[in-house]
Amino acid sequence: MRNKVISFFTFGLFLILAGAISKLFNYSQSNLLMAIGLVFELFAAVLFAWKKINNK
Numbered sequence: 897m898r899n900k901v902i903s904f905f906t907f908g909l910f911l912i913l914a915g916a917i918s919k920l921f922n923y924s925q926s927n928l929l930m931a932i933g934l935v936f937e938l939f940a941a942v943l944f945a946w947k948k949i950n951n952k
Contacts (some may be wrong), residue, residue, distance in 0.1 A: 898948070901943045905940040908934070912933035912937070914929050915929030
């Protein structure tokens with residue numbers, strides 16, 4: 897489970913970074929990239945919290 901959280905977190909960071917860089921080049925889908933990155937970040941946070949709650 898830990899590897900899944902790290903994978904979702906790093907992929908989310910990559911998408912946010914790619915969206916920010918594409919924003920500099922006026923790419924029309926840059927907001928979508930950043931939004932999908934935020935979804936992956938939130939999903940990683942939920943998985944992390946779920947794991948912490950279930951371990952108690």
